[in-house]
Amino acid sequence: MAAIDWGSVPTWFSAIGTTGSLIATLTIVLRDRRKDEREDAACLAIWVDPDEKFDSWRPVLRLHNAAGRPVFDVILHCVWFDRDVETGERWTEMRREPLAAVVRAGAELKLPGSYYMDHVTFRDAHQVAWRYDLENKILTREPDRLLIRTCRSTQSWVRRQRTRVVRAWRRRRSDGGEAAPEEAS
Known part of the structure; x- marks a missing residue:
């Protein structure tokens, strides 16, 4: 069984440092954006x-x-x-x-x-x-009411589509077609 080559230690430190600086940059950008929004x-x-x-x-x-x-x-x-x-x-x-x-x-x-x-x-x-x-x-x-309303309407749209597909499969099954899939709750 061959030994696993993990690379060099400086490469690992470089990757960890790059990831840390990216996270710090994103945190600062988001904080400044919230501050600008609140300013007005x-x-x-x-x-x-x-x-x-x-x-x-x-x-x-x-x-x-x-x-x-x-x-x-x-x-x-x-x-x-x-x-x-x-x-x-x-x-x-x-x-x-x-x-x-x-x-x-x-x-x-x-x-x-x-x-x-x-x-x-x-x-x-x-x-x-x-x-x-x-x-x-x-x-x-x-909280953004439009976003909440959009999420709720999307969920109900998905529910309606799922119900429509299940009904279509049941109709096909009753007509002698393929077996219907089990309805997920």
């Missing part, structure tokens, strides 16, 4: 002005877009608490109030708020969805 979203200032009233009872919600690009689909999410009169049971409801379709670069808006404001969602110029929590003043990236 962080330039949208959102605050509640409790001293000023929009009308007789609603506070003013102010938005100032200090970014160089517009933001889109600004929506205020409000939580409403109530109690059922008959049963005394408490319930909550999340309401969405569209505020602005587009907030231009450098624009400042004065919008009607609500006493039950929870968070504001918007999309930046790259169509990335963001959520700004009004109570904790935290900006977070929202």
Whole structure:
């Protein structure tokens, strides 16, 4: 039995060093990309002005877009608490109030708020969805609903195709053709 030739030690160190530098480069590139994405979203200032009233009872919600690009689909999410009169049971409801379709670069808006404001969602110029929590003043990236919807629709398409193929095989079998494959669950 012949001995296995593993190559030279410098070749192994070179391969490990190259792989490590590639991983470090990819990590840095991804970190910088996330930082650039967040930069535009962080330039949208959102605050509640409790001293000023929009009308007789609603506070003013102010938005100032200090970014160089517009933001889109600004929506205020409000939580409403109530109690059922008959049963005394408490319930909550999340309401969405569209505020602005587009907030231009450098624009400042004065919008009607609500006493039950929870968070504001918007999309930046790259169509990335963001959520700004009004109570904790935290900006977070929202999961991409379109991607989630696309994955779900793809899964259901695959399920429909599998069902269609199994039914076709069963029809062929009942007509005296080939044997049907077992249906996978």
